[in-house]
Amino acid sequence: MKAIYLDHAATTPIHPDVLQVMVETMEDNFGNPSSVHSFGRKARQLLDKARMTAAKSIGASEKDIIFTSGGTEADNLALLGVAEANRDKGKHIITTKMEHHATLHAAQALEKKGYQVTYLDVLENGTIDYEQLKSSLRDDTVLVSVMMVNNETGVIQPIEEIGNLLKEHQAYFHTDAVQAYGLLPINVTALGVDLLTVSSHKINGPKGVGFLYIHPDVKINAQQFGGEQERKRRAGTENVAGVAGFAKAIEISMIQREERISSYQKYRDLFLEKLNEAAIDFSINGVDSERVPNVVNISFPCANVEQLLTNFDLSGIAASSGSACTAGSVEPSHVLTAMFSENNPCTTNSIRFSFGYANNEGNVVEAAEKVGKIVQRLTK
Ligand SMILES: Cc1ncc(COP(=O)(O)O)c(C=O)c1O
CATH class of the missing domain: 3.40.640.10 (Type I PLP-dependent aspartate aminotransferase-like (Major domain))
Incomplete structure (x- = not known):
């Protein structure tokens, strides 16, 4: 793999x-x-x-x-x-x-x-x-x-x-x-x-x-x-x-700036399209604002950052969250806490996916399919 x-x-x-x-x-x-x-x-x-x-x-x-x-x-x-x-x-x-x-x-x-x-x-x-x-x-x-x-x-x-x-x-x-x-x-x-x-x-x-x-x-x-x-x-x-x-x-x-912008944007859109096709429940943090094309921060309701990241890693997907893992427990992201206030579920169920040089359409689609399956399994 x-x-x-x-x-x-x-x-x-x-x-x-x-x-x-x-x-x-x-x-x-x-x-x-x-x-x-x-x-x-x-x-x-x-x-x-x-x-x-x-x-x-x-x-x-x-x-x-x-x-x-x-x-x-x-x-x-x-x-x-x-x-x-x-x-x-x-x-x-x-x-x-x-x-x-x-x-x-x-x-x-x-x-x-x-x-x-x-x-x-x-x-x-x-x-x-x-x-x-x-x-x-x-x-x-x-x-x-x-x-x-x-x-x-x-x-x-x-x-x-x-x-x-x-x-x-x-x-x-x-x-x-x-x-x-x-x-x-x-x-x-x-x-x-x-x-x-x-x-x-x-x-x-x-x-x-x-x-x-x-x-x-x-x-x-x-x-x-x-x-x-x-x-x-x-x-x-x-x-x-x-x-x-x-x-x-x-x-x-x-x-390569223009070229990079358009390919990263394409990867991000493709990734989201595949999640939508698989009927995954998610929302994008900061969706209403202007954002750079290579990053998307996704909240998966009823999921948990730690479980998500561990399962992604086991299936070969490297993503991250702003949450710090200290001694086995997840500290909520300070950025999402500032946006949504303390104890909001988004602060502990959100993952940052960021696209770039290591990607191509094929591996982005493969990643989205794996992510979708994991989210479905963990939030069932
Ligand atoms: C916004 C921002 N500032 C500063 C840094 C730190 O940069 P460096 O890793 O080169 O020390 C990072 C790295 O993650 C960053 O994302």
Whole structure:
């Protein structure tokens, strides 16, 4: 039995061209980019080129790209670095209840240091409450962090609207674009974004690498101490092979964006069509909102996440939920809890299926048939 991967929002398979670039880099370009000799200069050139590729993909300047160890570090740097550097302007931060833990836990760490954080509610359609954001802004707000696309529901947030709102406010605007990048067009100037997070392993690049875009006017403190890499904003010898692979993944994702959007959409529609044909009882979380084409979060009434995932796995289907399994019991997803309130069955009976590079029409149909049978059996 060949397992079918429907969890591309968790991570994606590496593209063969990315792998090849990484191997070549490790073999032929092992210098330290901070060294002044020819080996170092060669590695530096590679980094510079990758930085240009990353910058171009979001309409930024290469000076404003900081390579990090991934989305988590970029989110941490944005929140902690901005909060710390702008203490004199205020200690209030706004974020949302549905952010990834990389943002939420960084915000909680700031609360422990005496900052005040407003966690915006999430409406049942999966978007933030924009009016609540407006009324939460204070004179001492220094940072607003709202993700571009939610990683559990795929719901797109009103980033441009927030960017416009904040133009007249001192607060910097950070967006975690990890789940949007490669699928939505992103231009930091048009969106009015000051800081933006991207992770490589969600776009068929390697794990352990990402970037944070930082507008040149943003005051930010480095969170790592050491060398003067990344314009003194992120100490540590750069992951040269990782960055090379990431840049290749960016290039491919930009060239293939339209093609990817239409095939992922096709897979998602096909999957849902097959569930409907099998008369499976389900509803889609965030169905009324604009969503990215590769993710669908499905609530199966009378089912239970843990049982579903175990049975899917036994039949070779890899999917996931936002619920954390701790010591055998399922903790409800914080995103769905924010949308539907505590104890709503959706928070413990919903599964995220996410489509991508590992899929084709055949394995999507096969997966839907297996999923349908399992759901029928478990909810009988
Ligand atoms: C929205 C979002 N932000 C941040 C991250 C963390 O990125 P990384 O795995 O590169 O640390 C993820 C990964 O799941 C994510 O989905």
